[in-house]
Amino acid sequence: MGYVTLENGDMYRVNFTQIEVVAISIDGEVVSYPDKGDAANLTNIPAGNYFDINENPDGFIGGSNRGLLTVPSTGKVTVSNTNKDREFVTAYELDIDSTITSDVSVEVNGKTVSDGDYIADGELVRAAANDTYEIEATEAIMVRSVSNYMTEEDIADIVDAYNPGTPTGATITRSGDTLNIVLNNTVSDWTDVSGTGLFVLAEDLLEDNSILITFPDGSAERIDKGTNAAAAAAQLTPKLGNVSDLTATPIVITVTVENAGSGASVEYTVNLSQAD
Numbered sequence: 001m002g003y004v005t006l007e008n009g010d011m012y013r014v015n016f017t018q019i020e021v022v023a024i025s026i027d028g029e030v031v032s033y034p035d036k037g038d039a040a041n042l043t044n045i046p047a048g049n050y051f052d053i054n055e056n057p058d059g060f061i062g063g064s065n066r067g068l069l070t071v072p073s074t075g076k077v078t079v080s081n082t083n084k085d086r087e088f089v090t091a092y093e094l095d096i097d098s099t100i101t102s103d104v105s106v107e108v109n110g111k112t113v114s115d116g117d118y119i120a121d122g123e124l125v126r127a128a129a130n131d132t133y134e135i136e137a138t139e140a141i142m143v144r145s146v147s148n149y150m151t152e153e154d155i156a157d158i159v160d161a162y163n164p165g166t167p168t169g170a171t172i173t174r175s176g177d178t179l180n181i182v183l184n185n186t187v188s189d190w191t192d193v194s195g196t197g198l199f200v201l202a203e204d205l206l207e208d209n210s211i212l213i214t215f216p217d218g219s220a221e222r223i224d225k226g227t228n229a230a231a232a233a234a235q236l237t238p239k240l241g242n243v244s245d246l247t248a249t250p251i252v253i254t255v256t257v258e259n260a261g262s263g264a265s266v267e268y269t270v271n272l273s274q275a276d
Contacts, residue, residue: 024079024086026050027121032079040079045071049118050088060108061091062117091118092140094125104128135262149261150208156266159257162201169193171275177267183246183274190237199229205257206232214254215239225260246274 005011020036026045034040050069051061061067069088071077079086096106096115106113107126119125119137127135127149135141135151164172169192173180187193205211206227213236214220221239223232250271258265 022082022085024082024088026088027090028087034079034082037083040082042071042077042079044075045077047071047073047075049091049093051091051118051120052086053089053120054085054087056120058109058111059120059123060094060111060113060117062114068118090121092121092137093118094141150259150264151262152264152266155205155209155257155259155264158204159201159266159268162197164197165195167193167195167197170196172196172198178269178271180250180271181273183243183272185275187243187274189243190240192243199233202232203227203229208261209257209259212256212258213239214256216251216253240272243274246272248273248276 021033022036023030024032024034024040024042026042027050031045032040032042048071050071051067052069053059055067068091069077069079094106094113094115094117096104098115105128107128108119108123113119113125119141121137123137125135125137125141135149162174164174169184169187171182171184181196183193202211202223206223206225208225210225211223211232212220213223219239221236223235227235250273253270253272255268255270256265257268
């Protein structure tokens, strides 16, 4: 029981009914305050999969516990259970190749996870066989082969360690993901260039990855995982054509490094030219 006062000063006795509301959040942002027990119709939610982290404190859901909230491209979804606050987080599916499921163990926060489970954004996924790898869940996680599993960051680390030094017959500089190779104007054949370290870098990358090289005309050459430096050079050099075809205007070559275990890939650009 309470009172309300009108603008003219009159007071009236009224009964107030308290309505309890709950909060629904998506990735830490409250998006709705529905009445407790009433379905919440959400809009403008990014498409994807989510689950309530309070109901799944281990950071994943799987098996029969399918409390997955899937938002379509329309951004509209209904949350039916609103008897308490709901805290949804983005979740990514774990995809383990069926041919290696018996050889690999995968865990999140010390708990075993399986193919088809969903992992909360930011959780560390630990995959182990002969080697152990930790992958932060920031996208769908594919485990294809634990023995050569690399993330995009792992690939980038190998490339970042490359130091062109002072090669013979060329000047090599790097800016971010772009490598600039300028042959000296005295170079007339690819054999005049040495000490670049590029095929050693390729061999390091090819230990666990394949490399796809795409040329300006759209043709491409794939160098398979496990190829050594000499074989890579023999495979690639004929595709480069003649040094005499080069000018001071670079030709642009795209190099895509793809990991055989995870499917992760990193793309690099090589600008190849010859000084006037």
